[in-house]
Amino acid sequence: MAADKPDDASARQVDLDEVARLIEALERDLGKLKGSSRDVQRLRDEIETLKNVLKSPVRRHHWVRDALHGIRDRIDDALDAAMAEGIEVGRHIAEIGRILGM
Numbered sequence: 001m002a003a004d005k006p007d008d009a010s011a012r013q014v015d016l017d018e019v020a021r022l023i024e025a026l027e028r029d030l031g032k033l034k035g036s037s038r039d040v041q042r043l044r045d046e047i048e049t050l051k052n053v054l055k056s057p058v059r060r061h062h063w064v065r066d067a068l069h070g071i072r073d074r075i076d077d078a079l080d081a082a083m084a085e086g087i088e089v090g091r092h093i094a095e096i097g098r099i100l101g102m
């Protein structure tokens with residue numbers, strides 16, 4: 001039945017190993033931050049959510065994709081604070097875009 005067929009965007013598989021490596025890199029960079037602005041904390045929360053999705057016994061690629069979009073949005077929100085602390089934001093945004101096929 002057509003309702004069971006995923007659309008083109010959700011049909012693309014996300015490389016979960018690459019996502020795990022990205023999360024590790026983001027956590028390392030966030031560990032370098034001294035401050036804890038609201039935007040940075042929201043980014044940490046999004047990363048934690050994605051880690052939980054990756055640990056789930058039921059892995060849904062659209063959940064991972066949604067979480068990556070959330071992280072990308074939080075990076076945009078935290079850009080000024082993160083840049084001030086030296087996080088490699090551009091590299092992470094590019095990596096998320098590459099994983100998502102953007």
